[in-house]
Every structure is written in C-alpha cells, then in structure tokens.
Amino acid sequence: MDVSDTIIAVSSPPGRSQRALLRLSGPDACSLLDLSEADRGCRRHVLDLPEGELPVLALVSRAPSTYTGDDLVELLLPGSRILIDHVQRHLHAEALRRSIRLRDASPGEFTARAYFNDRLDLLQAEGIASVIHAETDAQLSAGRNLSSGQLGSIATRLGDELTRLAALVEAGIDFTDQEDVVAIEPEALRTSLMTLATGLDQGLTDAVAIESLESFPIVVLVGRPNAGKSSLFNALVGRERTVVAELEGTTRDALREPLTLCLPDGVLEVMLVDVAGLGSKRAQDHQEVIEQAMVRQARRAIEDADLLVRCTPPDHEPLELPNHLTARVLDIRTKNDLCSELPDDPDLIGVSAPNGTGLQRVREAMSSALGGAPNVPAAGRLVLSARHDSVLRRCRESIGSTLELLDQPGGAPAELLAATLRSSLDEIGSLLGRITPDDILEHVFASFCVGK
Numbered sequence: 001m002d003v004s005d006t007i008i009a010v011s012s013p014p015g016r017s018q019r020a021l022l023r024l025s026g027p028d029a030c031s032l033l034d035l036s037e038a039d040r041g042c043r044r045h046v047l048d049l050p051e052g053e054l055p056v057l058a059l060v061s062r063a064p065s066t067y068t069g070d071d072l073v074e075l076l077l078p079g080s081r082i083l084i085d086h087v088q089r090h091l092h093a094e095a096l097r098r099s100i101r102l103r104d105a106s107p108g109e110f111t112a113r114a115y116f117n118d119r120l121d122l123l124q125a126e127g128i129a130s131v132i133h134a135e136t137d138a139q140l141s142a143g144r145n146l147s148s149g150q151l152g153s154i155a156t157r158l159g160d161e162l163t164r165l166a167a168l169v170e171a172g173i174d175f176t177d178q179e180d181v182v183a184i185e186p187e188a189l190r191t192s193l194m195t196l197a198t199g200l201d202q203g204l205t206d207a208v209a210i211e212s213l214e215s216f217p218i219v220v221l222v223g224r225p226n227a228g229k230s231s232l233f234n235a236l237v238g239r240e241r242t243v244v245a246e247l248e249g250t251t252r253d254a255l256r257e258p259l260t261l262c263l264p265d266g267v268l269e270v271m272l273v274d275v276a277g278l279g280s281k282r283a284q285d286h287q288e289v290i291e292q293a294m295v296r297q298a299r300r301a302i303e304d305a306d307l308l309v310r311c312t313p314p315d316h317e318p319l320e321l322p323n324h325l326t327a328r329v330l331d332i333r334t335k336n337d338l339c340s341e342l343p344d345d346p347d348l349i350g351v352s353a354p355n356g357t358g359l360q361r362v363r364e365a366m367s368s369a370l371g372g373a374p375n376v377p378a379a380g381r382l383v384l385s386a387r388h389d390s391v392l393r394r395c396r397e398s399i400g401s402t403l404e405l406l407d408q409p410g411g412a413p414a415e416l417l418a419a420t421l422r423s424s425l426d427e428i429g430s431l432l433g434r435i436t437p438d439d440i441l442e443h444v445f446a447s448f449c450v451g452k
Contacts, residue, residue: 003070003116006032007105008091010084017079022087025110028100029071032091035060045075049090054083068110069117115433122433123152126385130210136258137269138213138376142383146210151382152432154203158196158395159428165192166421169414189417190406193399200396207382209389217270217370219259220301220327223311223319225277228334231353232311233257233274236362254301261367266374268367275301278319302327307369309362328369332362388431395427 006026012019024032033045035058045058057076066072077087088104095102111128114120120128127146134140145151168184221229234240237257259272275298302308305327312318313335321329330349337352349365351358384392402420405412 003113005101005103006095007103007109007113008088009105009110010088011074011110012079016081019076020079020084022075022077022084023105023110024073024075024091024102025066025068025070025105025113026102027070028095028102029073030060030062032095032098032100032102033058033073035073037062047075047077047087047090049086054087064117064119067119068113069119070113120147121149121152123155123388123431124149125433136213136216137260137267138216139210141376142208142210142213145381145383151384151388154382155428155431158200159425159432161192161196162421162425162428165189166418166425169418169421186406186411190403193403193406197396197399197403200392200399203382204384204389204392204396207384207389210383210385213375213383216375217268217306218273218301218304219270219307219309219366219370220273220275220305221309221311222275222298222302222321223277223334224316227277227311227313227316227319228353229277229311230274232309232332232334232351232362233272235351235353235356235359236272254297260376261363263367263372263374267376268370268372268374269376270307270366270370273301273305307366309366330365330369332358332365391427391431395424395431398424398427 004027006024006028008022008024010020011023012021030036030039033047035045039058040060040062042057042059045056047054047056054077059074059076061067061072063070063072075087077083092102094100108125108129111120111125115122115125124147127143127148130143130146131140132143134143165184169189221233223229233255236259254276255274257272259270261268261270276295278295278298302321302325305325308321308325308327308329310318310321310329310331311334312331314333318331332349332351334351334353336350336357337354349358349361351362353359398420402417402424405416405420
C-alpha cells in the first residue's frame, strides 16, 4: 500500500439516490481540483468537464487534521452512476495530464491511511470495521465501544506500566556499577505485576466475545390461523409490518423484525418472527401448493426458534406442537378485547393488540423465558474479538511467567525477568498495531468496503 499516492473512491452506498459522495485523499487531492490553500470547509466548486461545467459541493479538509491525516476532499454530486463514473474518468485523465499519481482506493485504504498516519490505532480501525458490518444493535454498540478507543486506552495504560517496570529491571542490568541507578526491588516488582495480572483476569472474565453478538435469540409467534399472531407482531414492533385480516392465510411469508426488550441491567435484542397459521382444515385444490409452501416455511422457522410464543384466542384449543422441539414455549391468550369474561388466573398472560393491554407482560415473559440476560453490551463493558482475547491472554501468561521467576528460591536473573517483561510488551504492541505482522494488517483492512 503506497501512502504517497492520492486515492479516489465513491464513498456513498451503492444504489440509486439523489446525491453521491466522491472522496479523494492524499498529497495532491486539493491541487488536482485547483483548490488553493485558503479553500477549506464546505464550499461551492465547479468541475470543468469536457462537456461543460458541473457544479458540486466540496468539503475540503487539510492535513493533518483530517480522518486520514492527509488532505481530504469530498465531492457531493448528483447520484447518477453514469455521471459518477464520468467524473472519475475525467479526474484520472486530468491527473495523468498533470503527472499526479492518482489511483482508485483499495478496500479500507482511507482508514488504513488514518492508521499509518497515527490518526487512530489498530483497535479503533477494527471498531470502525465492526460498525460498518453491524447488523444488530448489539454489534453496533460493540463496534462503537471499540472505535471509541476504550480497549486502546486500557492497553496503553497496561503497556505504559509494563514499559516502566521493564525499564527499571533493565536499568539494573546495564548500570550495576553506578550507585545513583537503583533497580526495582523484587517485592515492588511482584506487587506491580500482581496488580496488572488481577486487572487482566477481571477484564477477561467480564468481557463479551464480539463473535457471540453475531446471532441473537429467535422468537416465533405460532398458532392456528386467525389466532391474532400478526396483530401481536405489529403491536410488539410498534408499526404495521404485516397485513391483518379475518381471512385465513393472510400471512404467507415468515416476517422477521428485530425487537428490543428492556431489562433492568441492559437490553436484550431478539428477532421476532411471524409465520403462517398452522392446523388449517382448508383443502381447496387451487390453494394446495401455496398452503404447502406456507407450512414448510413456518415449520422451518419453528425448528430454528429459541422461544415459541403460542397464541391462542379465547374458546380455542392451543395448537399442538411437535414433541421433538427443543425451544421453550410461552403460552399467551390473544384477543382479550373480544372476551367478555376473563378467567381469574394470575399466571395466564392475556393480551389485546388493538388497545395494548398485556403487551408489557408479554415482553417481560419473553425476556424471562430467554434467560433474562442482556445481549447488548452495556456502556463501559469490554467487547473483545478472538484476536484481542488471544493477545491479552498471552500477555497475561508472560506476566505469570515473570511472577514465577520472582518466586524462585534465591530469585531469578534480571536478564530473564527483562525477557519475559519484553514478551508482555510485544503482545500489547501487537494489540495496538505498533508491532503487528503485515498479514494481520491486511486481514483487518480487507474487511472494509471501498471508500472507507
């Protein structure tokens, strides 16, 4: 990756839109567009294309106070794919005419330049990648925690303390003949290392694995046709996501929507699924194929469920479910607003979707049936990828090795203590990207999309 080139990429999402964003970064980003040193901030700019002038909005930022650390220009122009391609070809041709090294950016190169220019560390870059690829609130929260520098700050403090201890140990080796240089005493070194080890152990115990956030509980509403499943689905998600009618077979596809359940100590995010009603007695020939497809889709969703919410209206028998299912079953009575007399049963969860009665009890019962534990990391809680966890554990092992050397009868040679401390420091350096093999860097930035 040659960071001396100027790079260009479309940074807006693919697809049709009124506006598109074309991003340039590098030493010649401003000169290519004939922007002077005084041109900064948001300004009107005109691209002199062969076919005529094209007015655009330019957002101009100067190095080093930019995202990438280089000069950065973002052009807001009409969102025509043909026009965007034409502008890019024109800028490439203009760069060639002026002997400016302009090329298309590779995936993640804008963020990679921010890393190489010390605008962010490797952990923050990984957090940005997590935010880009987040599909749930849990993943988004984890990515934001990482990109905010939370783990980086912890690793930096850990590295600073290990550096201090290693420097004191090595000073005792290099300057043993100088009376004014005092090496750290073994007991003081042991106390400092025990503090670091305890903090690491606690952090690793409390941390959330980011891979665990890639999936979340699936809650499926099941029942007979017209059992009130779709009405309940709409009421829980807070909008009319599915059609509600008295006719059987209104719901045909398995509709999915994320649902957030608020808990006292956090948030539980689930995927709520509404499926076609089962147990229908209809047998019209013209609907047979559709009916079979609906049933197959519903059964697949039920097989994948972590929790089945069985919806049964008053004066109806509950739908019988297969015995082999492992998902928990939560029974609720729907359409309470249509029932004149309600049985006196405190354990019975009744709900009326039109007026909202019982919705909170349904949410609480769903949370309880799923274990009642939040799956969206609370603010301040560490979220670690497999790489982060592995590096921190290796660092902890190196600290443990140093403590074992200190516990040896008669003490251990200072050279061995310095070597194990240096090993711990190397691990922290690889976590922050200060001592990181090229293959790790390529893996991190290859996960980005072009233009980021």
